Amino acid sequence: MASASTTAPSFQIISSLRYDPDLPKVTSRNVNDSSYPAPADSPYYLLSYHRDRLINAARHFEWDKAIDFLQQDLVSFEKLLDGSISDVQKPWRMRIAVDCNGKGSIEVNPTVAIDPLNLLIPSLHSGIQPTIWKVFVDSQLTTPSGFTTHKTTARDDYTAARVRAGITSPAETSEVLVVNPDGEIMEGSITTPYFRRPIAGDATEPVWVTPPLTSGGNAGTSRRYALTQGFCVEQLVTKADLVDGEECWLSNGVRGFMRGVVVLSR
Template sequence: MTSNPANRPDNAAVDDTTFSLMSSLRFDPDLPSAASIYAKDSYPKPHDSPYYLLRHHQNRLLQAATNFKWAKAVAFLQPPLESFAETLDTFIPDHSKAWRLRIVIDAEGECAVDVHPATAWPLRCMFLPTSFDDLSSLSGSFPWRLVIDSVPTAPSQFTSYKTTSRGHYDAARRRVGISSPTDTVEALLFNLAGEVMEGSITCVYFRRRTHNHHRREEEGSKAEWITPPLSSGGMISVSRQYALDHGFCTEQVIRVDELVDGERCLISNGVRGFMPAILDLGTSR
């Protein structure tokens, strides 16, 4: 079972609706065949969908709409997954090509989808990794550099739910020196209590830590990787949910003061899947 977002004073309905809900994903006609090769028994249904983790995207958007008490958005997102896919289909210019989609839903339940050509990408990355080294071999741009932010980020509804209100992520990216979306660098955010939250555009995974107060959980799990619980303030992530559902990782609080410079990590999101990263503690300090 996964943790819930932290109980925060701003968890009531938000009256300001100048923001919209958002989810980004990859559409790829080769995804179903790749899933049958690399993840036949460990990829969520529907296996024949060209939309990456589509059910998780719909669920995430629905959770956000419910949290913000946007009744019209909830009504739009509640129909069966097939109806949601049919809506997205109307925005795809050419179903024989790969696309990067940015789904945006406002308080009135209106859905817009920004569609851009997807860059060439090893589809093996879209599925649970077998090892850090195998993942690193899939692209010349791997591993990425994961740089810890220089200041903490306060958890809020806008760190728990993905929306167009992303100033806190943009600020973190600027502080660690990311100047372009093509940079193979990610910012690592932490909260006011010194707990790791997430990356600016990814969720994060670290090798399992061992603490006495976690001994019982560790005895019941053989997962090699851990990811911060939602109670630390990070976002509900589709790829993180995929990894948790299939036992690739478990949740554990990860403190900044226990991070190790140069350690091997993983990062993931709904557009690129899973990527290897090396933790760099020196750049922003």
């Protein structure tokens, strides 16, 4: 990862989440009290996980003022976000950014309309989706650092990986997997990937697995949700393990869970 001064005003820790007015209806009808993180009636997707993620990043960079700002209660945190929503009837992509001085900002942009069921783990819905994402593998290696294990504005390596994969727009339904120097899949450039794999030493049916954080990727919010609800387990996935045409899942805090297919040759 390109070097970045963690005390520069331009360097921030970030988290992107979805505002969706239909989310509370989906969580109330399709999950029980323990299968979605509180507050389950919030239109902000995985709200508490996003706050936790930012706090963990602030702790990593030893930003005391940012920690103080982020440790406000969830009711106050949600009210802070409410002030940025211009139309409560539409879904929005929100980007929360916090600097070393504890100054927070919120960027709000329109986002694609999706079936809100896709915000739940796949085992809670049919998984029928009209769009299948193409999942490429980066041709170069990325060295893990605090800028990969935490989401920040230092995104040069991810941007470069997307360019190498020919992904030119955030609107494209394509993703590229980032690989560490040991040949292990770290994560996607904007998503967490999940692959169907047998568990080592276990003769039972294959299960969904996601790369462990020791491979260098980010502790994403939808990843935490998937692990907490038992949709997947952690297991090393190497570039050599991937099979051209194999199906996978992808997830992030704005689009929820998306079907994908690995593309190794083109």
